Amino acid sequence: MNAVARESLPARAGLGLKPEHYGHVLEARPDVGFFEVHAENYMGAGGPPHRYLEAVASLYPLSLHGVGLSIGAAGPLDTAHLRRLRELIDRYRPQSFSEHLAWSTHDTGFLNDLLPLPYTPETLARVSEHVDEAQQAIGRQLLLENPSTYLLFTESTIDEIDFLEAVAARTGCGLLLDVNNVMVSCVNHRLDPAAYIDRFPVERVGEIHLAGYDETVDGAGDRLLIDAHGSPVKTDVMALYDLTLARAGPLPTLIEWDNDVPAFPTLHAEAVRVDALLAGQAARRNHLKRAG
């Protein structure tokens, strides 16, 4: 239990580490719970990315987030990519490693998007094999993230939450709960986001993601939310997040802002907002404990 605790991210707000903020972070050392990086941006041989990541990882807990493993692919995992991930994990010893329930590679190459898959016994078996293989290859547990989706599959027979829970039960992986993705998918598929959170196996969650979505309409004029990572977290997602905390208790929470990255103070203000919610939940819990 001690080992797990030492290896965990703190239940605080974390931020994505962006190259434009390297210098500021090292000089100002802002009070941020942890930093997260996309693994694929640190797979070059050397140079400033590694130099800065070494420095930042010596000061802050680190979360490594993969965007290219393609765990939801029908085809085999890329063993060269698994080796690269292993090297990064051995080098930086991140407190968390996470990837997506999605696919991005195909015969034609890397498609650079997180694409959806049907939820069936066949895909459940494939995804579970891939998670097993990945955890073996990298020598640690991974957290699997719920996707944001814009379409559904007629052949899906398993509910998304049941699918994620089954993968976790079979492989021992943890889950990353992206609350913005919950809002995006639930609005897009006319589901109740609060009911999704109510049913989610929060005891398996090792990290939460928050981000800003974009909004448009589809061909029928229905609301269509898009996972955009280019703006502040929307009010409804913050409320859903607070609901998540009320159920799950305080959890490490990353604010994702990957496009049109603002100046650091704007990002940090988002972290402060999230830290306040986390502190509020922690205080309520302590109060309940004392009262009980």
Add this chain to the structure above:
Amino acid sequence: MEFTASQHAFAQALLHADQPLPPGLTGARGTADEARFAVYRNNVHVGLTRALAQRFGVSEKLVGPDFFVGMARAYAQDRKPSSPLIIDYGDEFPDFIAGFAPARALPYLPDVARLEAAWTRAYHAADAAPLTLAVLAPLAPEDLATLILRPHPSAALLRSPHPVGSIWAAHQGTDVTPVDDWRPETVLVVRPEMAVNVHVLPVRDGLFAALLFAGGSLGAAAEATLAEDPGFDFGAALVGLLTLGAFAAIAQGDVP
């Protein structure tokens, strides 16, 4: 449909906007909506064109954002990244630009893009301490002549019939300063420490550097350069390249 086949159909429809939606998709209304599938198509294109715009920022300034997006989309349509390492994406983009008919009015554009591609490679290249003058200084000229130097892992040499380094430098700030002196340039891109440097080499050192980078010995490179340019100063050229951090080590030859 079997998983592999259905994922293949999804990928094909994703990559070809003229194709119908793949079978098996639906939505809350019980039908698959084109606009929803278009989000995935758009994500793929926007992600890749954005990656190219980040890497080839000066090229984008030279042609304007609209032209650049068109050119980047034409490239990305047939050339998806070969791995999830987007930091490598666009290595062949300069060659594509060279063959891209609408860009023919800017003959220097492919070389500017080559410089930008080299810049990113230098940024992510393996770290190495540059070979210093102190290692070579004690050697007698006849010992120097047989040495072959290994270029620094970050180093790339670009010999262009256009003032490619000056064009690149003119577009680094918000104000573009016009390039007055329109002549060929040899550019060294190198990252001896953490900063990537772009150097326009003295004209007469360009051939010498190119011969060394091609694996020629110091003596052979000096002789060939002198034959072209009797005013070439071997010592000054070598000191200049070493000072810029162009080499990592002695690849072949003995230092007594």
